[in-house]
Structures are given as structure tokens and as C-alpha cells.
Amino acid sequence: MDALTDLLNGFATAAHPTNLLYAFVGVLLGTAIGVLPGIGPAMTIALLLPLTYSLEPTQAFIMFAGIYYGGMYGGSTTSILLNTPGESASVITAIEGNRMARAGRGAAALATAAIGSFVAGTIGTLCLALLAPQVVKLAIKMGAPDYFAVMVLAFIAVTTVLGSSKVRGLAALAIGLLIGLIGIDPTSGQQRLTLGIPELADGIDVVVVAVALFAVGEAMWIAAHLRRTPVEIIGVGAARMNRNDWRRSWKPWLRGTAIGFPFGAVPAGGAEIPTFLSYVTEKKLTKHPEEFGKGAIEGVAGPEATNNASAAGGLVPLLTLGIPTTATAAVMLGAFQGYGIQPGPRLLETQPELVWGLVASLFIGNAILLALNLPLAPMWAKLLRIPRPYLYAGILFFASIGAYAANLSTFDLWLLLVLGALGFGMRRFGLPVVPAIIGIILGPTAEEQMRRALQISDGQLSGLYNTWFSKAVYVVILLVVVVPPIVGRLRTPKKTNEPQHAEKGE
Amino acid sequence: MSTPSASTTRGPSTQGRSELGVALLLLVLGGWAVGDALRLPDVQARGPVDAKTIPLAVGALLILTALLLAVDVLRGGRGEQEAGEDVDLGHGSDWKTLGLLTAAFVANILLIDRLGWPVSGAVLFFGTTYALGSRHPVRNAIISIALSVGTWYLFNLALGIALPVGILKGIL
Numbered sequence: 001m002d003a004l005t006d007l008l009n010g011f012a013t014a015a016h017p018t019n020l021l022y023a024f025v026g027v028l029l030g031t032a033i034g035v036l037p038g039i040g041p042a043m044t045i046a047l048l049l050p051l052t053y054s055l056e057p058t059q060a061f062i063m064f065a066g067i068y069y070g071g072m073y074g075g076s077t078t079s080i081l082l083n084t085p086g087e088s089a090s091v092i093t094a095i096e097g098n099r100m101a102r103a104g105r106g107a108a109a110l111a112t113a114a115i116g117s118f119v120a121g122t123i124g125t126l127c128l129a130l131l132a133p134q135v136v137k138l139a140i141k142m143g144a145p146d147y148f149a150v151m152v153l154a155f156i157a158v159t160t161v162l163g164s165s166k167v168r169g170l171a172a173l174a175i176g177l178l179i180g181l182i183g184i185d186p187t188s189g190q191q192r193l194t195l196g197i198p199e200l201a202d203g204i205d206v207v208v209v210a211v212a213l214f215a216v217g218e219a220m221w222i223a224a225h226l227r228r229t230p231v232e233i234i235g236v237g238a239a240r241m242n243r244n245d246w247r248r249s250w251k252p253w254l255r256g257t258a259i260g261f262p263f264g265a266v267p268a269g270g271a272e273i274p275t276f277l278s279y280v281t282e283k284k285l286t287k288h289p290e291e292f293g294k295g296a297i298e299g300v301a302g303p304e305a306t307n308n309a310s311a312a313g314g315l316v317p318l319l320t321l322g323i324p325t326t327a328t329a330a331v332m333l334g335a336f337q338g339y340g341i342q343p344g345p346r347l348l349e350t351q352p353e354l355v356w357g358l359v360a361s362l363f364i365g366n367a368i369l370l371a372l373n374l375p376l377a378p379m380w381a382k383l384l385r386i387p388r389p390y391l392y393a394g395i396l397f398f399a400s401i402g403a404y405a406a407n408l409s410t411f412d413l414w415l416l417l418v419l420g421a422l423g424f425g426m427r428r429f430g431l432p433v434v435p436a437i438i439g440i441i442l443g444p445t446a447e448e449q450m451r452r453a454l455q456i457s458d459g460q461l462s463g464l465y466n467t468w469f470s471k472a473v474y475v476v477i478l479l480v481v482v483v484p485p486i487v488g489r490l491r492t493p494k495k496t497n498e499p500q501h502a503e504k505g506e
Numbered sequence: 507m508s509t510p511s512a513s514t515t516r517g518p519s520t521q522g523r524s525e526l527g528v529a530l531l532l533l534v535l536g537g538w539a540v541g542d543a544l545r546l547p548d549v550q551a552r553g554p555v556d557a558k559t560i561p562l563a564v565g566a567l568l569i570l571t572a573l574l575l576a577v578d579v580l581r582g583g584r585g586e587q588e589a590g591e592d593v594d595l596g597h598g599s600d601w602k603t604l605g606l607l608t609a610a611f612v613a614n615i616l617l618i619d620r621l622g623w624p625v626s627g628a629v630l631f632f633g634t635t636y637a638l639g640s641r642h643p644v645r646n647a648i649i650s651i652a653l654s655v656g657t658w659y660l661f662n663l664a665l666g667i668a669l670p671v672g673i674l675k676g677i678l
Contacts (some may be wrong), residue, residue: 431587
């Protein structure tokens with residue numbers, strides 16, 4: 001078992017005391033920042049990125065592993081106690097979790113989320129370790145047309161799955177692709193869309209874009225609509241479950257893992273669909289259907305496990321193909337690129353220490369997370385009471401340091417303001433942010449692969465679909481585009497009619 | 507026309523007009539991409555794809571989404587404003603808060619190289635808390651200075667990133 005030997009070597013790297021410390025600090029900071037309302041895992045990573053600038057890549061990614069899981073767990077704590085999901089993947093957790101907390105069962109909800117995350121994260125990471133080398137074997141054979149097809153799939157999936165309006169998703173993607181084009185074209189050396197500004201010739205730093213769209217845009221949006229009445233926060237003791245909770249949780253954890261990992265590993269989706277699937281499954285299988293909608297523990301255990309398993313699964317396309325499927329993975333890819341590392345099939349060969357150190361740290365981070373979060377739940381709950389002016393001032397403060405520290409240039413701060421205003425506008429007009437981020441990060445690579453494919457085929461357009469793999473992917477893309485509207489039309493003719501009747505009646 | 511998805515106190519017609527503004531912006535961005543691409547000189551490229559192709563395609567996509575969005579808005583479609591626990595969509599955007607916040611942000615950009623991060627960062631934090639309605643000047647000033655000086659030390663000593671020290675050179 002090659003993968004296991006490599007993984008053991010990874011543990012040897014990760015278990016070095018300094019590296020353990022980085023993992024611990026990562027989990028602690030990730031959870032602390034991730035718990036703050038309105039801050040999802042992607043924003044957590046983007047805001048904490050500057051802390052890793054001075055580290056070696058391996059150590060930086062070990063710390064990242066901690067931040068990654070910490071940020072995700074922090075997000076679910078927030079959605080359970082405050083009903084304010086930091087990321088769309090936690091929306092489902094919030095449904096039952098917040099009801100449980102309101103019914104005085106917050107401790108059990110937090111515990112099943114923490115233990116479920118641990119179980120799913122551990123199994124998911126194991127699957128990642130076993131699957132990644134296999135995918136790499138396949139990926140090495142993949143040519144430019146195959147890569148391009150997979151990227152098109154990622155673009156289509158992220159725009160059609162997220163948000164309520166496909167037009168607005170597409171608009172967000174187009175804006176992202178446009179921002180991604182800014183800078184010198186690597187193939188021909190010509191400046192594109194730089195407006196003659198020398199700082200733009202190198203392109204826009206991914207960290208600056210991510211921090212601007214997520215953090216600054218969010219802070220501006222909330223500042224303009226700040227709720228002046230204090231928010232209701234539910235107090236909670238240390239997270240723990242009784243025997244009955246365990247009995248009702250363990251199956252949903254495992255089912256959630258089984259649902260989440262494959263969805264995460266396929267470069268087409270993110271965690272929204274699988275968490276929803278898990279919720280529906282648990283609702284159907286439960287022996288306590290009457291509790292659903294009033295705080296059923298299965299409704300927290302399943303989706304939380306799904307969320308974490310799909311996050312682990314999402315690392316498969318990120319590490320082996322260099323294709324991110326979620327905002328969090330996109331920010332991580334940006335961080336990789338910041339170190340001059342291009343994730344892809346060669347990464348496991350060229351940087352085995354880094355990859356396996358990262359994977360091993362995911363296991364370690366997961367364990368630290370569990371040990372830390374069960375007793376510390378009341379402390380995290382207190383963080384939710386931070387006065388809102390300090391919270392959003394803090395976000396802007398740290399966003400500014402992060403953007404400035406990347407290049408020590410005030411130009412990036414102006415960029416932060418302009419793109420933050422864009423993020424504000426996108427929130428105002430219902431344009432989802434994630435397709436824009438994916439477009440910015442994946443756009444340039446997609447262009448490169450497309451041009452390479454067409455160079456190989458000497459300009460023949462068939463060069464884009466002349467392999468069986470790319471053909472298969474285009475069929476999948478067609479299905480993703482065509483099937484949901486047809487299913488929707490078959491299923492909801494009544495629903496669309498009812499509101500219209502109601503309006504006429506008014 | 508009713509707007510079931512959007513909930514603002516402003517009338518649907520004003521809302522629709524600003525939504526059409528988004529379509530206009532997309533159109534302008536698309537035009538920019540196309541115009542910029544056409545200005546690029548021809549460079550020998552093998553095959554049909556050179557540095558212009560993708561900008562032209564993205565520009566076309568932007569123009570297409572602008573048209574689709576305009577059609578959607580004219581047929582009554584509205585963007586769903588982002589909700590959240592701290593967000594109160596019952597009133598329109600509070601431009602005064604946003605203006606003060608932006609002023610604090612710009613102050614930091616203008617001051618950071620002249621006065622240094624310990625001063626400009628404190629101005630940023632203090633200004634933002636004031637903009638967001640916190641009225642404890644003494645407490646906020648202490649927190650602001652502690653944060654900016656603390657992060658300066660953290661970045662310069664622990665992380666090795668030289669944030670500008672500015673006028674406090676020799677003191678810190």
C-alpha cells in the first residue's frame with residue numbers, strides 16, 4: 001500500500017512538535033474566527049492567510065489544515081446557536097440545530113455536530129489519502145482538452161447550483177472571468193485590461209480579491225443594514241450527548257459521510273446538494289418524524305457529517321487536478337499559487353512532503369478539533385456576543401492588514417475598496433459571490449488549457465473534444481444544464497400556479 | 507407588478523431601475539473587454555485562439571448576461587438581497603454609515619505610508635466603530651491603539667513582515 005506508507009511519512013512530518021503547534025494554532029484560530037457571525041470558512045482562511053506568509057510552505061499548509069476544519073466547525077457552531085450560517089453548506093444544519101438550541105438541547109446539537117464532523121472528517125480524509133494517488137494515475141493521462149472540459153463543468157455547476165437565479169449566477173461568473181483576465185497574458189506577453197496601470201500588469205492577487213469580495217463586501221453590506229436591536233443568543237454548556245443521542249446519531253454520521261464524500265470529490269458541486277440530500281434521507285429514515293422541524297438530532301448529525309465529508313472530498317480535485325469546487329477550496333488554491341505551487345497531478349510527485357504532511361495534518365487537526373470543542377463550546381458561544389461595531393471594525397482592520405501585507409503596497413488597499421464595493425453591489429442585487437471567485441481563480445488556467453488543446457490540434461475546434469474523457473464530461477455538463485429544469489417543470493406546476501392565484505385574489 | 511422575492515420599502519419601480527443599472531454595468535464591462543481585446547495588436551498565433559479570443563468571449567458573455575438580466579428584470583424578476591442575522595432588510599441602505607465607514611477605510615490608505623500602521627490602523631478601527639454606532643470614545647480609542655500597535659509588533663517581530671512604522675519610528 002503505497003498511499004499508506006506515504007501517509008505514515010506525512011505523519012512523521014506533521015508530528016514534528018513545531019508542526020503540531022502550527023496545527024493547534026490553526027485549529028484554535030480557525031474556530032475562533034469561524035465562530036464569528038457572518039464569517040464562513042472561506043473568509044476565515046482568507047483573513048488568516050497573512051499569518052502564514054513568513055512560513056515554509058509545508059508548515060503553512062499544516063496550519064491551513066487546522067484553519068480549514070476549525071473554520072468549518074466554527075461555522076456550524078454559529079448556525080446552531082445563532083441561526084446565521086456563514087456558508088451555504090451550513091444552512092441545512094441551522095434548520096434543526098437552531099431549533100434544538102432553542103429547545104434547550106444546544107449542548108447535544110453541538111456535540112453531535114463536533115463528533116459527526118470528526119467521524120466524517122476522519123473517514124473522508126482516509127478516503128482522500130487512498131483515492132488521491134489513484135486519481136493522479138488517471139489525471140497524468142489527462143490532456144489539455146480533458147482539463148478544459150472539467151473546468152467548464154466546474155463553471156457550469158457552480159453557476160447553476162448556487163443561488164435562486166441562474167442569470168445572476170452567470171453574471172457573477174462572467175465578472176469573475178473578466179477580473180481573472182486582468183494582467184499580462186502569459187502566452188503572448190500582451191497586457192490585457194490593465195488600463196495602463198503598472199500594478200495591474202501582474203494580475204490581481206487572489207488573496208486581495210477573496211478578502212475584498214468576502215470580508216470587505218460583507219462588512220459594507222452589513223454596515224448599511226445593521227440591525228440595531230440586539231441579537232438573541234442562546235447560552236450553552238459544555239457539548240455533550242446522552243446515550244439516546246448517540247444511538248440516534250451514529251447512523252446519520254455514517255450515511256452523511258457516504259453521501260458527502262463522493263459529491264465533494266466530483267468537481268461539480270460543493271456541499272449544498274449533498275447536505276440537503278442527507279437531510280431528506282434522515283427525515284425519511286428517522287423513527288421520530290414528528291421531531292423534524294422542531295429540533296431532531298438526526299437533522300444535525302447527518303448534514304454536519306455530510307458537510308465535513310464533502311469538504312474532505314473536495315480536496316481530491318483540488319490536490320490532484322488543481323480544480324476547486326467550493327469557495328474555501330478556491331481560496332486554498334489561491335494560497336497554493338501564492339507559494340508558487342500549482343496543484344495538479346505532478347504535485348504528489350514533486351511535493352510529496354507537503355501533500356502528505358497536509359493530509360496527515362487533516363487527521364491531527366480533526367482530533368485537536370474534537371478535543372478542543374467539546375469542552376470549549378461555552379467559550380465559543382460567548383464570542384457570539386461580541387458587539388457588532390467591534391466585530392465588523394475588526395473584519396475591516398484585519399482585511400486591510402492582509403491585503404497590505406501581501407505586497408506592502410497601498411495599491412492593493414485601493415483595490416480592496418473597489419472590489420469590496422463590487423462585493424457590496426453583488427449582495428445588494430443577489431449576484432452570488434462564489435461563481436465570481438471560481439471564475440477569477442480558474443479562468444486563467446482554463447484559458448491556458450484551451451489554448452494548449454487548440455495548439456495541439458493545430459486550430460481544429462475538434463481538439464477540444466477529441467478524447468473519450470472530454471466527451472463524457474460534456475455529456476455530464478449537458479445533463480447538469482438540461483435535467484434540473486425538466487425535473488423542476490414536471491414536479492412543480494402546482495407550486496408556480498398557487499402564488500399567482502393568490503396575487504390575483506388580492 | 508409585484509415583487510415577491512425582494513422586500514424593500516422603496517417602490518418596485520425604483521428597485522427595477524437600479525436592477526437595470528446592474529445590467530447596464532454588465533454591458534459596460536462587456537464593452538470594455540471587447541474594446542480592450544480589439545486594441546491588442548495581432549501576434550502570430552498557431553490556430554484560431556490568440557490573446558484576443560478569450561477576452562472577446564468573456565465580453566460577449568457579459569453582454570449576453572446583461573441582456574438576459576434586463577429581460578428578467580423587465581419581466582418582474584428581482585435579485586434576492588443577501589439576508590443574515592445582523593442584517594435588517596426592512597430599511598434601505600444606510601448611506602451615512604457606509605460613507606463614514608468608507609471614509610475611515612480611505613483614511614487608512616492615505617495615512618499608512620505617511621504616519622505608519624500603528625496610527626493609520628487605529629484611525630481605521632476607531633472610525634469604523636464610530637461609523638457603526640459605537641459611542642464609547644475612550645474605550646474604543648484604547649482598543650484601537652492596542653490593536654494597531656499589537657498587530658504591528660506581531661507582524662514585524664513574529665511574522666517578519668515589515669508594516670510601516672511611520673512617525674513612531676524610534677518609539678516602537
